[in-house]
Each structure stands twice: as structure tokens, then as C-alpha cells.
Amino acid sequence: MHLAHLRLRDFRNYARLDADFAPGFHLLLGDNAQGKTNILEAVYLMATLRSFRGVGGAQMIRHGQRGYFTGGAVIGAGEHEIKMFWSARERNLSLDARPVKKLADYLGVLRAVVFCTEDLQLVKGAARSRRRFLDLLLAQTYPPYLPLLQRYLRAVRARNALLKHRSMDEAALESFSAELVKTGNEIIRVRRELVPGFSPLVRMAYRRISNGAEELRMEYRPSVKNDFAVELAQSRARERTFRATLIGPHRDDLQLLLNEKSAAQFGSEGQKRTLAIALKMAQAEFLAGVHGSSPVLLIDDVMGELDLKRRSGFLPLLEQARKTSGQVFMTATEENWPRELGKDLRRWRVHAGTLQLE
Ligand SMILES: Nc1ncnc2c1ncn2[C@@H]1O[C@H](COP(=O)(O)OP(=O)(O)O)[C@@H](O)[C@H]1O
Numbered sequence: 001m002h003l004a005h006l007r008l009r010d011f012r013n014y015a016r017l018d019a020d021f022a023p024g025f026h027l028l029l030g031d032n033a034q035g036k037t038n039i040l041e042a043v044y045l046m047a048t049l050r051s052f053r054g055v056g057g058a059q060m061i062r063h064g065q066r067g068y069f070t071g072g073a074v075i076g077a078g079e080h081e082i083k084m085f086w087s088a089r090e091r092n093l094s095l096d097a098r099p100v101k102k103l104a105d106y107l108g109v110l111r112a113v114v115f116c117t118e119d120l121q122l123v124k125g126a127a128r129s130r131r132r133f134l135d136l137l138l139a140q141t142y143p144p145y146l147p148l149l150q151r152y153l154r155a156v157r158a159r160n161a162l163l164k165h166r167s168m169d170e171a172a173l174e175s176f177s178a179e180l181v182k183t184g185n186e187i188i189r190v191r192r193e194l195v196p197g198f199s200p201l202v203r204m205a206y207r208r209i210s211n212g213a214e215e216l217r218m219e220y221r222p223s224v225k226n227d228f229a230v231e232l233a234q235s236r237a238r239e240r241t242f243r244a245t246l247i248g249p250h251r252d253d254l255q256l257l258l259n260e261k262s263a264a265q266f267g268s269e270g271q272k273r274t275l276a277i278a279l280k281m282a283q284a285e286f287l288a289g290v291h292g293s294s295p296v297l298l299i300d301d302v303m304g305e306l307d308l309k310r311r312s313g314f315l316p317l318l319e320q321a322r323k324t325s326g327q328v329f330m331t332a333t334e335e336n337w338p339r340e341l342g343k344d345l346r347r348w349r350v351h352a353g354t355l356q357l358e
């Protein structure tokens with residue numbers, strides 16, 4: 001799969017951009033603050049409807065403008081045209097000139113995996129970052145997952161709203177509890193099934209890019225230990241105190257262990273960084289395995305920060321992308337671009353919100 005065309009209007013520091021991209025390797029070169037990461041952000045936004053910088057739509061509108069537009073053509077199994085407009089008042093997302101009604105129908109059109117400095121949060125940050133990672137991976141590989149998650153989260157919100165009331169509507173609480181348990185159990189099942197296939201990929205990626213000194217293990221830690229309905233009933237006294245739903249998949253975590261010790265607590269900075277990259281490599285490999293074609297890889301700066309050994313751990317992934325007519329976008333400054341990647345790449349010059357093929 002590849003992004004054949006990218007169109008931006010008033011997105012970040014791009015007033016207007018129209019660029020054609022062939023499959024293969026694209027190196028975006030430029031000084032700092034010229035707009036390299038902004039391009040990757042736009043591509044990722046079209047793929048996932050989120051910014052990997054964790055910001056909302058307003059921040060991506062070019063200063064002084066009212067809304068941004070991002071669009072493009074994706075060539076994969078077929079050819080698709082994406083159009084997205086966002087302003088405070090109006091949001092439009094269309095696929096092949098028709099408004100998107102169900103997100104689950106849209107999300108497979110452009111699959112992307114990003115490697116960026118924010119990835120460190122996957123290791124260092126709160127459980128929420130790891131849940132989000134799991135959720136994206138499942139949404140990218142199992143279409144019923146997203147509607148299921150949305151139903152579950154609606155039940156959580158509805159219960160929490162009821163629990164905030166002094167005079168609680170017990171019957172309503174019961175009915176949302178039933179929905180919570182039903183959808184929650186399904187989410188737990190799907191997450192649990194993912195891990196045995198996924199964690200060996202993370203372990204191997206980690207081995208490939210570390211010095212192999214320590215063993216990585218990934219473990220799913222569901223908030224529900226045995227029986228969701230029973231444990232939910234048992235938590236009722238505490239729910240009354242905290243006025244919120246305290247157990248369920250919205251409290252799950254993914255434990256990352258190096259030699260059986262928590263990577264977040266005991267890992268060095270270097271180990272955490274390596275682990276974050278390994279998670280993303282595994283995500284890309286997993287997607288390629290499920291769909292039979294590589295996702296678009298968006299690699300922001302990270303190569304420049306890595307030593308040669310870790311960089312070379314990327315090569316199998318890049319090679320696979322090349323073989324399956326995939327696409328890679330990588331940003332770098334002139335000083336740190338990884339020259340061992342070879343000549344088989346297109347170089348683009350990014351300068352003050354413009355992009356030019358060299
Ligand atoms: N909403 C916005 N409107 C206009 N310019 C923006 C906006 N957000 C960021 N920028 C500008 O984009 C540039 C940073 O772009 P970025 O892609 O992060 O740079 P880099 O090339 O270092 O990756 C800065 O010049 C910043 O001022």
C-alpha cells in the first residue's frame with residue numbers, strides 16, 4: 001500500500017501542498033522547524049484520525065486560518081481518495097467522495113505505523129498509552145473491534161454519570177452494568193488472544209536492535225482477574241466512594257519486562273528507547289503479516305538518534321517494505337541522515353512549509 005498523492009491546505013505551516021509519491025523510500029531532509037514532522041503528522045492523521053503528537057484538531061490549523069484540509073490518494077488493493085476537513089464548527093471526512101458513516105469502514109484504507117520520540121511514553125508513561133497502542137493494533141487488524149470498544153466506552157461513561165448522582169437510578173445502573181460486562185468480556189477475550197501472536201514479534205525485534213543482553217517479555221494484565229460480573233458487584237462499595245467504574249478493560253495494562261523486571265521502573269533510558277522502537281517494529285510486522293502488505297512507515301528523527309547497531313535493526317523492515325511495494329517516509333537533518341540506507345531513495349527538501357524533490 002502507498003500514499004500516491006498528498007494534498008494539504010492550511011495544515012500547520014503548509015498553506016498549500018500537493019505532492020506525488022511513488023512507492024519506496026522517501027527521505028525528507030531539512031533544518032529544524034521547517035515542516036518535516038508536520039508531513040508525517042498529516043499522513044498519520046489520515047490513517048488513524050489522530051495526531052501522534054497527542055493534540056486536537058485546533059492546533060493543526062495554520063495560524064490565523066479557520067480550518068485545515070488534508071487529503072490524498074491511496075493505492076493498495078484498489079485506489080481510494082481521502083478528504084478531511086476540520087474546523088471548530090465543521091468536520092468532514094469522505095472516502096471516494098462519500099461521507100464516512102462508520103469509522104470501522106474507513107480505518108483500513110490507509111495503514112500507517114509511526115516511529116517518533118513520543119513512543120517513549122509506551123514504556124515510561126501511564127497504562128493509557130499502552131492501551132491506546134493495543135487498541136490501535138486491534139482496530140487495524142480486526143474490524144469489529146472499534147465498534148465494540150466504542151460500545152464499551154459508552155457504557156463506562158453512562159455508568160460513571162449515574163454513579164455521580166446522589167440518588168442513583170439502580171435499574172439504569174443494572175442495565176449499563178450488563179452492557180459493560182458483555183462488551184467488556186469480549187474486549188478482554190480479543191486482547192488476550194492478540195498477545196501470544198504479537199509478543200514474540202516484540203521480543204525478536206528487541207533482540208535484533210539491542211545488544212541481546214536481556215530478554216524481553218510482554219504480558220497482558222487485565223483489570224478483571226476472573227469473572228467480570230462478580231468482580232464488578234464486589235467493587236460496588238468502592239464505586240460509591242470514588243463515584244466511577246473502577247474495574248474493566250478501561251483499566252487494563254500491558255506489562256513490559258526485561259529479565260522479568262519492569263522496564264518502566266528498572267530499565268535504562270537506552271533500554272526504554274529500544275523497547276519503544278521494538279514495539280513499533282512489531283506493530284509493522286504484525287500488520288504486514290495480517291494484511292499481506294506493509295503499512296506505510298513514518299520514521300521521525302529516530303534513526304538519527306540511534307547507533308549503527310540499532311539502525312541496522314531497521315533494515316529488514318525497510319527491505320520488506322521495498323519488496324512488497326510499500327512506502328517509507330523518513331525525516332532527518334542534513335547532518336544525521338543515515339547514509340548506509342543506500343542510494344535507492346528519493347530525497348525531498350523541506351523548507352519553510354514547502355517540499356521539493358531534489
Ligand atoms: N498550527 C500551526 N500553524 C503554523 N505553523 C505551525 C503550526 N504548528 C507548527 N507550526 C510551525 O511548523 C514548524 C515545525 O514543523 P515541524 O514539522 O515540527 O518541523 P521539523 O522540520 O523540525 O520536523 C515550526 O516552524 C512551527 O512554527
Ligand SMILES: [Mg+2]
Nearest residue numbers: 036037301331
Ligand atoms: Mg521534526
